Amino acid sequence: MFDFMRNKVVDVARLDRETLEVHGILDDSIYSLELCFKVNISDLICSGVKGRWLRWTTPECPRAIDFLHEAEGFCLKAGIDNKIHKTIGRKSCRHFANLFIECGHAVRETVKLLNWEAAQKENPEITFKQFMRNDETASMAESSPGMDNEKKELSSPSGTNKPSPKKTEHKRNAGSLGNPSAKKGKFVIDMHVHTSPASPCASDSVDAMIQEARRIGLQGICLTDHNYVWSAEAVQALSEKHDFLVLRANEIITEQGDILTFGFYENLQGITRLADLKKKVADVGGFIVAAHPFRGFLTFGADDVGLTPDSAMARELFKWVDGVETLNGKVTETENNMARDVANGLGLPSTGGSDAHDISTVGVYATAFDEVIDSEASLLAALKQGKYHPVVFR
Numbered sequence: 105m106f107d108f109m110r111n112k113v114v115d116v117a118r119l120d121r122e123t124l125e126v127h128g129i130l131d132d133s134i135y136s137l138e139l140c141f142k143v144n145i146s147d148l149i150c151s152g153v154k155g156r157w158l159r160w161t162t163p164e165c166p167r168a169i170d171f172l173h174e175a176e177g178f179c180l181k182a183g184i185d186n187k188i189h190k191t192i193g194r195k196s197c198r199h200f201a202n203l204f205i206e207c208g209h210a211v212r213e214t215v216k217l218l219n220w221e222a223a224q225k226e227n228p229e230i231t232f233k234q235f236m237r238n239d240e241t242a243s244m245a246e247s248s249p250g251m252d253n254e255k256k257e258l259s260s261p262s263g264t265n266k267p268s269p270k271k272t273e274h275k276r277n278a279g280s281l282g283n284p285s286a287k288k289g290k291f292v293i294d295m296h297v298h299t300s301p302a303s304p305c306a307s308d309s310v311d312a313m314i315q316e317a318r319r320i321g322l323q324g325i326c327l328t329d330h331n332y333v334w335s336a337e338a339v340q341a342l343s344e345k346h347d348f349l350v351l352r353a354n355e356i357i358t359e360q361g362d363i364l365t366f367g368f369y370e371n372l373q374g375i376t377r378l379a380d381l382k383k384k385v386a387d388v389g390g391f392i393v394a395a396h397p398f399r400g401f402l403t404f405g406a407d408d409v410g411l412t413p414d415s416a417m418a419r420e421l422f423k424w425v426d427g428v429e430t431l432n433g434k435v436t437e438t439e440n441n442m443a444r445d446v447a448n449g450l451g452l453p454s455t456g457g458s459d460a461h462d463i464s465t466v467g468v469y470a471t472a473f474d475e476v477i478d479s480e481a482s483l484l485a486a487l488k489q490g491k492y493h494p495v496v497f498r
């Protein structure tokens with residue numbers, strides 16, 4: 105009996121007004137690979153295509169990376185799939201082609217949502233379905249020339265492919281949590297930070313991220329590069345070099361979403377089953393937090409998807425985690441609020457982190473601890489005691 109599994113996860117984030125950032129991962133029983141690129145929203149042209157193998161079979165596979173640049177300048181409108189098969193699939197590798205096609209689909213879904221958001225500014229009442237119907241002929245072609253050949257219909261996000269435009273410019277709930285006095289007398293750590301090159305989508309080095317964290321007055325940062333394990337020595341050396349608290353954690357991709365792990369240093373690749381991760385982390389006395397648990401869920405608004413804090417609390421994810429990230433810098437205010445309501449409802453402790461991929465967003469959110477943290481051990485102890493809360497820092 106053979107058992108074969110394949111999963112694809114695609115994440116689309118909005119970098120700025122003009123640009124989307126796409127990160128895809130394909131993981132099956134044999135191969136595991138990642139793809140990352142940027143897309144111009146107005147014309148769907150992609151650039152900065154990067155990839156890496158996490159697991160492969162033949163010595164030929166690594167060479168596929170060199171051919172990914174063939175996709176530079178591709179316009180990801182519907183109908184591009186054949187061209188992707190012909191170039192990336194043949195010259196590079198069919199697995200990268202397969203993942204690229206999935207990413208292209210996610211990009212198109214995301215752009216539909218962005219166009220709908222724009223339409224709502226003129227007509228706040230318009231629902232997504234109405235927008236897609238009205239849009240059939242005119243406005244889409246104008247606002248997004250790349251979309252004109254596409255069949256306009258609402259395809260609801262599938263499990264492996266959730267369009268999730270992240271509104272990084274969204275208004276933060278500074279009223280409740282942004283009180284600057286909340287920072288005073290507290291030990292504030294950005295618990296969710298990515299660095300380059302450890303995270304393929306990050307653009308600033310670990311040194312730059314630490315310098316910025318120090319400059320803005322944080323007391324420490326926690327490196328949470330995706331499925332990447334920093335050595336204790338490397339992190340110690342960084343702490344000494346910058347005279348600043350640098351801690352290591354990890355962000356692990358599971359079938360139920362991203363999980364931040366603390367006190368756990370096994371190098372896991374691809375997509376891990378949450379149940380397995382929980383067991384592994386518990387075995388070494390670690391702590392796991394559901395990262396941005398509603399990212400992309402509430403793009404339509406909670407009412408549209410019928411999600412209430414009560415129904416959200418029933419998600420299997422929350423049966424496994426020790427805590428919930430309720431302030432994440434890459435999601436909307438509604439999505440953070442839902443995470444907060446769920447954490448409060450379930451009595452789970454809450455953390456905050458920027459999820460920064462470059463220095464401009466380090467420390468937008470962080471976690472304020474009641475006591476001084478000076479080591480991985482004291483961080484872990486504090487996390488378990490629950491003496492902390494998420495804060496708006498920057």
Ligand SMILES: [Zn+2]
Nearest residue numbers: 355362395396
């Ligand atoms: Zn994440």
Ligand SMILES: [Zn+2]
Nearest residue numbers: 296298355459
């Ligand atoms: Zn992250």
